[in-house]
Amino acid sequence: MISVAGLNKSFGGTPVLRDITLDIAPGERVVVIGPSGTGKSTLLRCLNFLDRPDSGTVRIGDLSVDAARATRPEILALRRRTGFVFQNYALFANRTARQNITEALVTVKGQTAEKANATADRILAEIGLADRGDSYPSALSGGQQQRVGIGRAMALDAELLLFDEPTSALDPEWVGEVLDLMRKLAETRQTMLVVTHEMQFAREIADRIVFMDEGRVVEEAPPDRFFDAPEDPRTRAFLRRVT
Numbered sequence: 128m129i130s131v132a133g134l135n136k137s138f139g140g141t142p143v144l145r146d147i148t149l150d151i152a153p154g155e156r157v158v159v160i161g162p163s164g165t166g167k168s169t170l171l172r173c174l175n176f177l178d179r180p181d182s183g184t185v186r187i188g189d190l191s192v193d194a195a196r197a198t199r200p201e202i203l204a205l206r207r208r209t210g211f212v213f214q215n216y217a218l219f220a221n222r223t224a225r226q227n228i229t230e231a232l233v234t235v236k237g238q239t240a241e242k243a244n245a246t247a248d249r250i251l252a253e254i255g256l257a258d259r260g261d262s263y264p265s266a267l268s269g270g271q272q273q274r275v276g277i278g279r280a281m282a283l284d285a286e287l288l289l290f291d292e293p294t295s296a297l298d299p300e301w302v303g304e305v306l307d308l309m310r311k312l313a314e315t316r317q318t319m320l321v322v323t324h325e326m327q328f329a330r331e332i333a334d335r336i337v338f339m340d341e342g343r344v345v346e347e348a349p350p351d352r353f354f355d356a357p358e359d360p361r362t363r364a365f366l367r368r369v370t
């Protein structure tokens with residue numbers, strides 16, 4: 128079980144996350160939606176302490192990290208259990224697709240180069256880039272780069288994958304292939320927390336939709352109920368704007 132309890136985060140005295148509580152079951156696919164500036168990215172970043180929460184607890188399985196007294200080893204352990212897919216891919220420009228995937232396997236997971244390369248080749252095949260392992264990011268399309276970004280997270284075999292608007296920096300022509308890869312991953316029942324504006328995709332893959340507004344979880348429900356019978360007026364207003 129993954130759980131976030133009483134998470135708060137302010138930037139410069141402005142509260143961005145207000146007492147967020149969220150539980151995610153193993154194998155669950157949760158989609159977070161909400162207006163921009165509402166704290167969705169901050170929530171994902173606080174989950175693995177890329178941003179340090181001001182208060183609250185993040186628990187993944189038997190590891191519980193309290194913001195008030197988190198130690199460096201605890202934070203690293205938390206990061207080993209999560210994979211992060213960034214909006215702008217965040218690939219190393221001076222490393223090949225294969226090296227982008229092996230990097231964390233060697234540095235974070237302590238794998239030998241040989242084992243990491245074998246994992247990377249398996250992942251490259253799974254993301255449909257078996258023949259592009261030696262290509263540098265600049266030689267890949269936006270869609271291919273983001274597939275490498277997802278492959279890098281997949282390779283870690285993490286208990287939780289976090290996706291922060293993985294298709295919103297892409298030209299429209301590349302969105303489909305990235306969503307297809309995420310659908311495939313969702314079918315394996317990888318535990319996923321996905322921030323996206325792709326409402327149709329959210330409805331298809333989510334077990335649960337979480338709607339955030341002004342740093343709070345306003346409403347959460349299975350997709351059919353969420354989209355067809357939203358309860359909170361803020362959810363209704365948002366859905367009217369985006370669907």
Ligand code: ADP
Nearest residue numbers: 138139143161162163164165166167168169170
């Ligand atoms: P969302 O992902 O929902 O669009 P964010 O989590 O990116 O929202 O941002 C929520 C609010 O926090 C915004 O007002 C944003 O400007 C602010 N914010 C995010 N990160 C920082 C930061 N590192 N420093 C200062 N303000 C930040």
Ligand code: MG
Nearest residue numbers: 167168169292
């Ligand atoms: Mg964001």
